[in-house]
Amino acid sequence: MLSEGRKKNRVTLLDVARHASVSRATASLVIRKSPLVSTETRAKVEAVMQELGYVYNMGAARLRADRSLTIGVVIPNLVNPFFTELLAGIDRVIDAAGMVVILVNSGDLVARQETLLTRMREHGVDGIILCPAAETEMSLVEKMVEWDLPLVQVLRRVTDDCDYAGVDYAFGMRQAVDHLAELGHRDIAFALHGPVHSAYQERVDGFRDAMQARGLDPENVIRVPHQIAAIAEAAGLFTEGSRRSSAVVCFNDVVALGLSAGLYDLGISIGRDFSLVGFDDVADAEAMRPRLTSVATFPEAIGEGAAKLLLDRLAQPDLAPRKLVKAPQLHIRQSSAIWRGSSLGRQQESG
Amino acid sequence: MLSEGRKKNRVTLLDVARHASVSRATASLVIRKSPLVSTETRAKVEAVMQELGYVYNMGAARLRADRSLTIGVVIPNLVNPFFTELLAGIDRVIDAAGMVVILVNSGDLVARQETLLTRMREHGVDGIILCPAAETEMSLVEKMVEWDLPLVQVLRRVTDDCDYAGVDYAFGMRQAVDHLAELGHRDIAFALHGPVHSAYQERVDGFRDAMQARGLDPENVIRVPHQIAAIAEAAGLFTEGSRRSSAVVCFNDVVALGLSAGLYDLGISIGRDFSLVGFDDVADAEAMRPRLTSVATFPEAIGEGAAKLLLDRLAQPDLAPRKLVKAPQLHIRQSSAIWRGSSLGRQQESG
DNA sequence: CTGAAAGCGCTTACAG
DNA sequence: CTGAAAGCGCTTACAG
Structure with missing residues (x-):
């Protein structure tokens, strides 16, 4: 048995103490860097620990001291x-x-x-x-x-x-919505996914409040699937049908990445025909093309x-x-752009 | 002190044993699901553990048994x-x-x-x-x-x-190189980065062997920076100068993502003008556009x-x-395509 | 199947 | 500054 092997040649604090001709208590004080020990004693004990290959046993210490680090x-x-x-x-x-x-x-x-x-x-x-x-x-x-x-x-x-x-998710959402609103967007959707928890709720509420404050529709909230490939396939939810948006605020960058792929597949040019704002600003945001505007949450x-x-x-x-x-911080990159007369949403009217 | 508080009302195995009117050893056997204990005794002890809110102390057990789970x-x-x-x-x-x-x-x-x-x-x-x-x-x-x-x-x-x-990095490299070679590519580069270790070395060697086996230049190996943004800026290394490639095998998907961004910035169409093969096949590979051909390493x-x-x-x-x-496995997607007369590398000659 | 006893390796008062 | 002693909560033979 290995454990026996390990146990057999384990050198304990008592071994150290004996070799250093001090008591076990003193050796213990050395380990815990107590100032109660003289410099020479400390040096001697430390030398012996080195020599014997002493390994501190946290398990024993924690049992006595009731903390485990x-x-x-x-x-x-x-x-x-x-x-x-x-x-x-x-x-x-x-x-x-x-x-x-x-x-x-x-x-x-x-x-x-x-x-x-x-x-x-x-x-x-x-x-x-x-x-x-x-x-x-x-x-x-x-x-x-x-x-x-x-x-x-x-x-x-x-x-x-x-x-x-x-x-402060609400503040992040406000920055995202304000940014898009200032670019002229009015049909702004929120794309969410995942299980419901406080951070989910705070993001939804933050989006709604921010939209309301701008006089925009706070109910344009759409759930997308969880897997990234499935998110891509769901991109049409935002660009087709009666309720078309010109911009989407994403629950997180994973959603943004998925929608970005999906919009690409639909032939829609992000940062020109459509604006996308991510949330979290993980490393991928900078690597995407066009680069993803995202709310950094650090x-x-x-x-x-x-x-x-x-x-x-x-x-x-x-x-x-x-x-x-x-407080999160909006990083403006290329995926969000000025609203250009809804080249998408009202194509039929203007075309 | 909190630790004192915790210690004070801690219920131990001995407490459990007493309340259940058995010995501590028996209680211990119950915990470790020993078959030596009768069903009734077990039930009684378990009920008492519930009732008293007993928490098993791994720290004590590990000290005695010399294993920590x-x-x-x-x-x-x-x-x-x-x-x-x-x-x-x-x-x-x-x-x-x-x-x-x-x-x-x-x-x-x-x-x-x-x-x-x-x-x-x-x-x-x-x-x-x-x-x-x-x-x-x-x-x-x-x-x-x-x-x-x-x-x-x-x-x-x-x-x-x-x-x-x-x-089996060598096998993965062989699949990547063979795939590109079969598509007609001859100027295939390997883009690496990061610190040197066995996996690094095996990938380089694997690339070189695979190239050699195909009669292609095994020395077309180029180091790129570590940060993803810097990798993007280095994309020109593969498309400009005297040593132009029509395809790149990447050290990993991070390099592929960076180069993909860089090639985009250079206006080069991946999967048409240029082929890219990643390595590892992490989740992003499927989310990239065009989708990244990559060697899955699971x-x-x-x-x-x-x-x-x-x-x-x-x-x-x-x-x-x-x-x-x-054994890794090549996932062919869209980023690798048939060589089309080096629309890039020999632009001047053919244009 | 159960009980009494020793011990895992440390820390912590308590005397000196 | 140091030594002898108790004890953290468990497991493990060893008897019964």
Whole structure:
């Protein structure tokens, strides 16, 4: 058995202490960089640790000290580049704090999410960063508070009684709509997809409010499929039939990418005949042709913010719940252009 | 202090045992689903665990049993969608085994990688899936073997003395080159970027061998920048000057996406004037217009394979090192087309 | 099938 | 600044 092999030649703190002719307590203090130890003693102990190949056993330490230097991150989807960037931000901060991330994927399923949260709790994580699966109940978060498990919600929220790091979606939508309206567009649609959660709702509401404020139709909201190829096939929803639009605000850049492909297939020139505004501004936006105008939401910064909220809470458990709501920023590129007399929507009239 | 709070009302196995009027050992057997316990006893203990809100303490169990149900995954880069899909595959298998993934990002830096591996070791991971940073020395892996830390290399390898799950890059390159050659192309370039490692080398060698086998110039290999916008700006390298190509095989789909944008900017029609073949076939390939011909490498399946290799090794530490080398598969779409008399490269002659 | 006991490797008061 | 001792919550033989 390997584990036996590993166990056999494991050198413990007691071995180190003996070789260095100090007590185990002293050796422990050296590891934890306590100032109580003299410089010579410290040097001697550290030399012995080197020599013996001592490996600190977090498992033993955590049992005694009741902290694991481990945090759990639960996200609903690994494949969306948006979440990847979020994760990179979380990882940077957690890593810098000498801690380590246990990552799990809920697949946006509440039942799975529950299982995974239990698992993380059993693993003794010090805290959790959770992007709640769609349909997550408030009671879940309350339960975790009851568990005394420090938690921060990220991107989506189910309660205000708990830290949250996210995006001011309403402000982002307003920028997108205002931008298109100022270019002269009036038939502006919102293309959405995916499961319903707070970020979904905030985007829809933000779009509607922004349209209303401009005196435009707030109900021009259309759901598209989830898979990118299927989104492309759905592009006609915006350009055909009685309800034609000259511009679309997209739920995220994935939708924008799909619609962009679909409009191309329909022979419609984006940035001339039709305007498209993405949301999130992931790396692909810059690589698309024409380049995609998109509302940047800075997922990496949000990840960092969420991790910092959690570290703060670990240090000060009694802090009141805090919110970190980042203002998004419209990046104007080529996919949005001046309205040119509805070359599309009213083709028949003008043609 | 929160940790005190948590500690105070923690219910332990002993509490459960007392309430259920059994010994602690019996309660432990119930948890581990031992068949030694009678059905009634099991039911009683489980009811009490429910009632008391007992949480299994992995930390304590791992200390005694010397296994943590935790594995470490070290990847060089989170942001490339290729790695994300790999990770999704790993996660699926590890999760199904009731284990949990500790994820770290080496940033392709050997020094950081070393720090992170030490950290994982201190955390007591049962094994590690490593995509070695560029320039990783064989001695690193040897050291880990010495540590008795089960390891599988994924995508890149630095030694044959250790499990490996990866791609038959040479076969993939052959398919790409053969495809273009059969379309009539003779001036085929290879566009590469990124740090040098085994997968890089295998792709280059594979391209050269495939070209040679076709009697084509194996030295038409050109390095492009790393950032996608900069790749776009470098597209002229393939279409201008004395060494013009009519087709490019790309190191990966990121390069293909960048070149695609750059060729668009140059007014060159991909799939008509110029052929492009990507590598990896990530989701974007299907979303590009024209759709990208690409060599699929199935990162998710490779992730699953790597995780299975690791689980096997945990079960049987003395297994000989194994290799899982997946055959890639060319997906022909629209970006590659019949050579039409070098409308580009020999424009001056023919025009 | 169950109970009493030892021990995994550390940290933490408590004396000195 | 250091040493001896208790204990974190579990698992594992070992008797019964």
